[in-house]
Amino acid sequence: MSLTLEQVHRVAHLARIEISDAEARSTLGHLNEIFTLIEEMQAVDTQGVEPMAHAQDVAQRLRPDRISETNPVEQRAAFQAIAPETEAGLYLVPKVIE
Template sequence: MSLTLEQVRRVAHLARIEISDVETHRTLGHLNEIFGLIEEMQAVDTQGIGPMAHAQDVAQRLRADRVTESDQLAQRAAFQAIAPETEGGLYLVPKVIE
């Protein structure tokens, strides 16, 4: 499939884009290259090939699952000391939904 100059002008008009004749010719070339690439990709036989999450079979390295934080209760108390209102370790906020 390839576009014509009139089709490029029509698309530009529908998109409310002002386009000069030079830009129209340049855009026509770019769009036809894109359509050519799409046609090449559609011509590839993918029968029997399942979908992939990634092009390469890779595994992500995971870090060790161990505790790295210090005493959370002391940190929570320090953070809540500057809060306007707290109760039972929770921050109190104004009700915004009836």
């Protein structure tokens, strides 16, 4: 698939972008290169290849899931002491949905 100069001008008009003829010709070349690359990628046989979340087989190193504070109850009380409003250990915030 390749674009024409007229199609580049039409897309620019739809996007409300003012584009000169020189810019349109340059953009036409770039877009046609992108479409050629897409066609090449679509031509590759990917039958039997499973989708991957990452290009390399990597594993995330995670820290152990454990409490790291020495006294979480005192720490929570210290944080809530400076909060504008709290009740029963919870922060009170203004209602945002009616």
